[in-house]
Amino acid sequence: QKEVEQNSGPLSVPEGAIASLNCTYSDRGSQSFFWYRQYSGKSPELIMFIYSNGDKEDGRFTAQLNKASQYVSLLIRDSQPSDSATYLCALSRGAAGNKLTFGGGTRVLVKP
């Protein structure tokens, strides 16, 4: 079992719709969770982070964390063609140090 699991996609979403991405993890010691967006040929860009159970909203993005069920999700509202990218879920144990463990990423395609 991989430490961080994501559906590889592609997740095809009509423009203006909501894209829902899920990520499950196996390490119950995980404390901090991050969502990165990576365009083809570019480096990952941090878009959201969440530390506590519940929802966290930032513009069109909402991250949801449920530590008991060991999943974290990302919602993208009013999806735009510019949101077409690979979304990477990452987590850390929160102890000293900054080791991030990444999922394989979900490719999102927003169709006009």
Place this chain on the structure above:
Amino acid sequence: KAGVTQTPRYLIKTRGQQVTLSCSPISGHRSVSWYQQTPGQGLQFLFEYFSETQRNKGNFPGRFSGRQFSNSRSEMNVSTLELGDSALYLCASSMGTGDNEQFFGPGTRLTVL
């Protein structure tokens, strides 16, 4: 505020050679982490340096090493290159105290022939 910079951006080497990659973190950030990204294995953690000390290490062979200087700039070295070392090497910068968000540089694309 300037972002994370990495040099060189592209590199072509042959098997058996060694390579050194450089990373300059965001001003004020004291932690630099290195990652390898390949199509098959995805993003994998190599090591992290904080205040010139290696604080975390991933599961890579000893051919992969690094160091950090007093100005927080970091270098990563790969010796005796193998074909499988072809990858995008990314460094990430963070404050390093607590569980901080990491910001990636543009990466160095290494091709081993």
